[in-house]
Amino acid sequence: MTDLDRYRAAILRAFPDLAASDFRLLAESWDSTAVEADGLVFKFPRHEAAAGRLRKEAALLAMIRPAVSLPVPDLMLEEGPPLFSRHAKIPGEHLLTRHYDELPEAARRRLAEDLARFHAELHRLDPGRMAAAGAGPVEEWGGADRIGAKALPALTPELRPMAEHVLSAYDRLPAEPHEAIYGFFDGHGWNMAFDHGRQRLNGIYDFADSGLGPLHQEFVYSSFVSPDLTARLVAAYEALTGLGLDHRRITILTGMHRLWELAELADDPEHVSTMVRSFADWVATAGRF
Template identity: 55%
Template sequence: MPENSAPYRDAIVRAFPDLAGSTFRSLAMGWHSLAIDVDDRLIFKFPRGEEAEQDLRREARILEAVRPRLSMPVPDLQLFEQPLLFSRHDKIPGEHLLHDQYEKLTLEARERLAEMIALFHAELHALPPEAMRRAGATAIKPWLSSAEIRAKALPLVPPEHRALCQRALDFYDATAPDPLGTTYGFFDGHGWNMAFDHVRQQLNGIYDFADSGFGSLHQDFVYSTFVSFDLTWRIIDRYTRMTGRTIDKERVVLLTGAHRLSELAELAEDSRHVTMARNNVAFWAANTLP
């Protein structure tokens, strides 16, 4: 573990002395927290700052509300206040699912994966809004304004993608309320939040509900495009069969573009992440509908 993780290891051992001889592995530092894997069976998450502490408390309440109503395995967060605030949950075995890995999946595995995620969305969208508000769910974080995106992101877009990006932002400017309304949803369904067994080609669960909340129903289908547009279309087809709701795929495509451009604008001056954000825009532009 990196040296700056030592205080967190000490906090875990103080709370759980039986783990003193365990193997500690610091996972990638998130935007708001540090996660530590212990013996490949427990995950401890430490929030960074007051806002992150509030988010962790809310996530624990939300997971308590949604877990009994989901077919998808999700974490069972337990909060601990001493010697500092952190959460603990049993690790859902599996690794991230990235685009290149998805491309290697069999057709049967792709179908199975899409079915599981479509059901996950359908069950979340069916949860009573008032119950989710009582659990602490609020409106999801808005994307940047179109003016900010145009000023900061468009100059970083290659000329061959600029017309398509302009189209996405024009749609973002003029977009009418979602025809399917607002819903409680996950709004973070990319492959970095999946626990995927690559040997069995099976999704074992989904985690990180910190960004879940109320938002446009169509927007909840944006994030799986980070894995593959093929996966997103399969999810949407199955979701429509399960719920009877028709998802406008072009709306999803244009929202995806606006989302990736918003992230590029946010990271425009971040030397560590701006290349990744530019690549995400390029991937969207290369794989979008004509």
């Protein structure tokens, strides 16, 4: 029996009316596997920690959904066993760099404005109430020395000077000037449901990494789509909220995030080359700071 067969059997025990449906693996990550059938998405946690995050995500989404303009999943839990979640699929596909590069000016501006509104609405949620619903602090990256000790040996000689510059700049950053917010902290294109035909964002999903954290860190993830998107998003957010953001701080944090990811996977031969390439991609667009 394949993994898909096992997931299908678990789903049909709860929803026998889907017996004639076509099932397909939608996505697999370290935490979970997603299966799609008849416009529904079923997410199965792969271990106990992921199961806890799935429960937390369902509780948080119940508070997020009425507070934001963009559609987010209406996550319902099925206790099983095995535990899994169910929600209607938000129509759309990932937004990757190659897709963004083809968007005209009007679509880029609209996307940045939609994302800025989403973040502003999310950040208005009371951190205390979100903590009571299960939101915890986002994962800390740790100090520059620890990250550098793991990341620098994995880099090519050409990339090390920029990495050392980022580490030094990060080490000298003053404390976050704004109070902690409840944020998404995962706003890359793999968590977007983008309608490529209409060139519109249909929704956002995967809130497992959301939590309480520093405001400026919220804006590092869109760089995986494009630095241009980050610049537009930050400008739109500032205009919408009246808050001034430190653009240099966001740049440093963006580079540091790539190095942190590399440090976390430096001993993983399957993924380390991908993390090195990710940092190299950022260096190619970072400019001076």
